Amino acid sequence: MHISRRSLMATVAVPGVSLAQGTWPNQAVRFITPFAPGGGVDTLVRLVCAKLGELTGQSFVVENRAGAGGNIGMTAIARAPADGTVIGLGSVSSLAISPTLRPNMAFDVERDFTYIGGLWQLPNLLIVNKDVPAQTVPELIALIRANPGRYTFASPGSGTTVHLAGEMFRQMAGLEMVHVPYRGGAAAQLDVQAGRVHMIFDNIPQSLASARGGQARALAVTGLARSPQAPEVPAMAEFLPGFEVTSWAGIVAPAALPRAMVERLSELTRQALASPDLQAKFQENGATPWPMGPEALFDFRRASAAQLAPVIRASGAVVE
Numbered sequence: 033m034h035i036s037r038r039s040l041m042a043t044v045a046v047p048g049v050s051l052a053q054g055t056w057p058n059q060a061v062r063f064i065t066p067f068a069p070g071g072g073v074d075t076l077v078r079l080v081c082a083k084l085g086e087l088t089g090q091s092f093v094v095e096n097r098a099g100a101g102g103n104i105g106m107t108a109i110a111r112a113p114a115d116g117t118v119i120g121l122g123s124v125s126s127l128a129i130s131p132t133l134r135p136n137m138a139f140d141v142e143r144d145f146t147y148i149g150g151l152w153q154l155p156n157l158l159i160v161n162k163d164v165p166a167q168t169v170p171e172l173i174a175l176i177r178a179n180p181g182r183y184t185f186a187s188p189g190s191g192t193t194v195h196l197a198g199e200m201f202r203q204m205a206g207l208e209m210v211h212v213p214y215r216g217g218a219a220a221q222l223d224v225q226a227g228r229v230h231m232i233f234d235n236i237p238q239s240l241a242s243a244r245g246g247q248a249r250a251l252a253v254t255g256l257a258r259s260p261q262a263p264e265v266p267a268m269a270e271f272l273p274g275f276e277v278t279s280w281a282g283i284v285a286p287a288a289l290p291r292a293m294v295e296r297l298s299e300l301t302r303q304a305l306a307s308p309d310l311q312a313k314f315q316e317n318g319a320t321p322w323p324m325g326p327e328a329l330f331d332f333r334r335a336s337a338a339q340l341a342p343v344i345r346a347s348g349a350v351v352e
Contacts, residue, residue: 056116056293060091064112064120066105068098072154072237072317073281077121079313080151083304101191101351102126103137110144114286116293119148122284124193128336132344133191134351141333146294148283149301150324150332152314155255155278156197157239157262159248160231161224169252169271172231173205180208186220186229189213190349194220196340197233197254197277199347204272211347224248235279236261237318254278261318280322280336282329298326 063081067073074096081092097105106126112118127141139145158169164183166172176183185202187195190213202209212229214220221238223229225247232239233254240262243250252268253259254277259267268275283301285294304310305321314321324332 056296057088057090059117060093061116062095062112062118063092064095064097064105064109064118066097066099066102066121066123066126069096072235073121073123075317076152076281076314076319079310079317080301080304083307083310084300087300087303101130101134103130103134103139107138109284110139110286112286114146114288114290116285116289116297119283119285119297121151121281122147122333123281124279124336124340125191127284127333128340129191129193129196129344131337132341133349141337142330144287145284146287146289147326147330147333148285148294149298149326150280150282150322150329151301151305152319153255153278153280153322154319155236155253155259156193156233157236157243157250157259157265158197158201158231158233158252158254158268159224159239159243159250161227161229161248163227164230164249166251167249169266169268172251173207173271176205176207176209181210183207183230184210184212186212186214186224186232188217188220188234189215190347191344191351193277193279194232194234195349196343196347198231200275200277200343201233201268201272203343203346204275233277235318240318259318260315260320276339280332282322282324294326 065077078094081094084092097108102125109120130137131141166175185198217234217238220232221234221242224232225242236259242248250265252266254268256269256276257267302323305323311321
């Protein structure tokens, strides 16, 4: 069933919900995140929820529902009542990668969610181990071309943005490289630092720490522009125009959330992201605030999925 962009914000009237009066939320709100506690995403989610609680005087309680590549948490959001008591985190993984990577999902990314707004973008950073002689991206491309099949890139698993950034680099530059998947980012980082794998396109906090600690060398960020966290590092798009792979996230809710709630939550999110203290904490965690309205997030998701789908298919990655 096709769903229009206008259906993103339902016009269902709900007694007691008034945008003008600002009565929502009038009770605690569950915020479901499809990621495990303790990681970088969990930290950012808790920062956002704390600020939303500060703005509204209500509790936004983080509920971690990790597993199945995000499918468990996203299914819980999709099946929750559309009454403002449950919202959650939608990310590039669940909303733009999984539709191609996972053919048997329990939800439809366009039909089963109300899109609220953007939260952050988190670029990846290409680092190479200290034994790789290349000092720049053009030198790295030339080195790999001269040694087809010899150079390796690590990832915390197939279908992650870390993996897809490496695949996009391989495809756009016309290179023969070997993907080495791990069961987590920490092990992959350690093997890059130890010289057992040549490179990784990991999230910027982890990779930047390795580079600034002298264990690896940073060559490029994977956003379209340079990152405020590492302005001295060029963007990959400076060498491969159009190259872009970022870890982005926004707020979603069950389908048919009342329009008044959508508008109020969208505005609260913008206020939260505009606060200097939250911006400073995002900066500390390598993230860039990403204020974006409901329809803009819906359109961005669709464009991101279209961009990544051919990269995923060419990589051969499929999760049943």
